[in-house]
Amino acid sequence: MRRRRFIAFIGIAGVALPVAGRAQVTHTIPKIGWLKIQGRLHTPSQLQAFREGMKALGLIEGRDFVLEQRYADGDQKQLPSLAADLINSGVAVIVATSQPSIAAAWRVTKRIPVIGRMVDDPVADGMAQSLARPGGNVTGVYTMTEEMNPKRLELLKEAVPSVRRVGVFMRQDFPSANIARRDWKVAEAAAHRFAVELVALNVTTAAEITSAFEETSKRNIDGIMTFRNPTVVTYLDLIGTLSRKHRLPAIFDAREYVEAGGLMSYGPNIDKTYRQLASFVPKLLHATPPGELPIEEPTSFELVINKRTADDIGVSLPPSLLAQAEKVIE
Numbered sequence: 432m433r434r435r436r437f438i439a440f441i442g443i444a445g446v447a448l449p450v451a452g453r454a455q456v457t458h459t460i461p462k463i464g465w466l467k468i469q470g471r472l473h474t475p476s477q478l479q480a481f482r483e484g485m486k487a488l489g490l491i492e493g494r495d496f497v498l499e500q501r502y503a504d505g506d507q508k509q510l511p512s513l514a515a516d517l518i519n520s521g522v523a524v525i526v527a528t529s530q531p532s533i534a535a536a537w538r539v540t541k542r543i544p545v546i547g548r549m550v551d552d553p554v555a556d557g558m559a560q561s562l563a564r565p566g567g568n569v570t571g572v573y574t575m576t577e578e579m580n581p582k583r584l585e586l587l588k589e590a591v592p593s594v595r596r597v598g599v600f601m602r603q604d605f606p607s608a609n610i611a612r613r614d615w616k617v618a619e620a621a622a623h624r625f626a627v628e629l630v631a632l633n634v635t636t637a638a639e640i641t642s643a644f645e646e647t648s649k650r651n652i653d654g655i656m657t658f659r660n661p662t663v664v665t666y667l668d669l670i671g672t673l674s675r676k677h678r679l680p681a682i683f684d685a686r687e688y689v690e691a692g693g694l695m696s697y698g699p700n701i702d703k704t705y706r707q708l709a710s711f712v713p714k715l716l717h718a719t720p721p722g723e724l725p726i727e728e729p730t731s732f733e734l735v736i737n738k739r740t741a742d743d744i745g746v747s748l749p750p751s752l753l754a755q756a757e758k759v760i761e
Contacts, residue, residue: 460493461716464517464525465500466532468507468661474687477528480702484709496712503532505665510535518543524715526708527571530606531661533558537569544721546571546711548704550659551606553726566722572707573726574699576659576684577614581621583697586734587654587682588625589752590695590741594654594680597622598632598647600640600670601658614658627654637666644673655681657688667691678744686735689760694746695736699729733757 465478478500482492490496499520501513514536517525525540527533527547536545537558545568553573559565562573588594599618603611615631622629630652632643640662647655655674657663663670667683671691674681683689684698711724737760741748753759 461496461524462499462520462522463496463712464514464520464522465498465528466510466514466517466525466536467501467528468503468505468510468531469665470504471500471502473665474701476702477705480705481526481709484706485712487706488709488713490709490713496716505661507531507535507661511539514539524712529661529664533569533571534606537567541568543568544715545569546708546715546721548701548708549573549726550576551610555610556606559726560722562726564723565726568721570711570721570724570726572704572729574704574729576698577617579684579698579732580614580618580656580658581624583656583682583684584618584621584625584627586695586697586752587656587680588627590682590748591654591680591746594627596628596630596650596652597654597656598630598643598650598652598679599656599658600632600634600643600663602635602660602662603631603633605660605662611658618658635662637669640666640669641673644677644679647677647679653679655679655693657681657683659684675740675743680741680744680746686733686758689735689737689740692740693737694740694744695734695756697734698732700731700733703731704729736760 499517499522501517503509503513510532518540525536525543525545527536527545530550533545533547533549549571553559553569554561558569559567605611619629630650634640634643667688668691671688671693675692681693683693683696685701686696689696707730714724715721734756735758736753736756739760
């Protein structure tokens, strides 16, 4: 009896051991953090563009990476805790979708790579030693948004030569008081060249934006532009709609405002920028230090014009300007 039990045991073990020997080692899928100051439904095409960029590189979501998404729903103060939450979840890289998101993640960690769409000069901000060799944990695409303000004023003047006073929706504290003053001086110097006077419209809420538009007539403002900041991005639909309602020719840095009713925009294609950001991820996942990845510039700039808005507000656009546009909304 004992002998039969012993033989039976050996038979079971002989079957079981090879199975155990064939057990596979569990592979951990890298986590990519997505940090956005607005809500989940705000400009969802940006996340879609990033996913498309990853797919074009052969990286399949769920197989090669997973996305951990965090949204501040317009509350900038939440960003540091959301960044810390992403780090605690074990992300390998943080994709920060705005200047405040980049800054918050950078302040929370100097270890986890942070890539983002930079509006402000990262060298001037202290996040990078140089564009060619950042040296820290922050890299990405520097969109040169405010550097393009002189070009936007030129385009607005070309579209509406009669413009004399341009209201600038901005925040005098963003990204800092010093940088806001610097950007203002650059735009003001350009305005003098085009015989235009700039009027600062300092806004932080939707109510202040609405009130500022209602005051434009009293202040003889006959044109609009924006300096990119969390307020004007969060309420881009409102700004686009009100510029059309008040029959004000307006120029912006991104096509979303034009699709919302604004007259025109000039700047990098933001969706393409997020596809460009995806190209950083495989390098970082293969242990390339972020400080060795040069901060890139946008691959293309685009002029977008809303012809319907031009007709509605009584602006006759010169054919030469329409010919320059990458997209005309008829």
